[in-house]
Amino acid sequence: MRPAALLTAVAGIAIVMGMLMAGRERFSGPDASAVASEAAAPDAGGGDAPPPPTTDPQASMNARPVDDASQFYPAQVEGKPLERVAAPEPEKPKPEPKKDAVLPRPVAENAGVLAFGDRKLALSGVIATPDDKTCKDADGSEWPCGMLAKTNFRLFLRLRSVTCDLDDANWSGTATASCKIGTQDLSAWLVENGWAEASAGSPLMEAGEKAKTEKKGIFGDDPRKGAPVAPPPDPPADNPLDPI
Incomplete structure (x- = not known):
């Protein structure tokens, strides 16, 4: 080339x-x-670099979350850390009050027990006076105080309806309840007139002590001596809606 x-x-x-x-x-x-x-290279605007992660557990416990919801759940209130409060216990249901039962034509089996055929109802707050009970008056002679207590109680009832605080009006055997005629409590009437004693712990104990002091009913002398037996005082007016 x-x-x-x-x-x-x-x-x-x-x-x-x-x-x-x-x-x-x-x-x-x-x-x-x-x-x-x-x-x-560092930011030209002069911004600081993020700090390195810490290994201090106390610092991590005090750290606040950075989510949107954290503003509604502060870690502290008025400078004091929040404390967990136990949830309140649900309220216990209150026992339902006993329902009143209207019982017609009670018969006084004795001074403290009502009879409705084969069923018996013992009045609460009293010790029933047996109808065969005998008492002694001031001269030592006995008199049938139990029979007179029963008679006076029957005269007071006069076969009128009574209202009792029973759970069920169809009980069997013997039940215990408080009963009234109108506004008059039967147990209170017996104790105040001395025809029955108040049971231990009964709110009628004070009335019973008063009847003993005044020698009423079974605590006194035979009321048949010297004067006819006075009829018991009439109870408050009965319910006009009650046909009995």
Whole structure:
């Protein structure tokens, strides 16, 4: 090959290589090392870098959550840490009061027990006076105080309906309850007039002591001596809606 042709070929190759290098620099991105250095450089605005994580457990306990709901659940109130409060216990249901039962035509079996056919109802708060009980008056003579107590109680009842605090008006055997005629409590009437004693712990004990002091009923003399037996006082007016 001639020297002139060889020089021309070499010069052409050099020009082509120069053009390729220029094009590569124009279309290629920034140097990767430059990008990494820019990312590692501090913010130009002067912002501080985030602090390194702490290993202090006390600091982590006092840290507040950064969610949106944290503003409604502060860690402290008036400078005092929140305390867990036990849930209040549910209220216990109150026992239902006894229902009143209206019982017609009671018969006094004795001074303290009512009879309704084969069923018996003992009045609460009193010790019933047996109808065969005998008592002694001041001169030592005996008199049938139990029978007179029963008679006076029957005269007081006069077969009128009584209202008693029973759970069920259809009991069997013997039940115990407080009963009234109108507003007059039957147990109180017996104790106040001395025809029955108040039971231990009964609210009628004071009335019973008064009846003993005044020698009423079974605590006194035979009322048949010297004067006819006075009828018992009438109870309060009965319910006008009660046909009996």
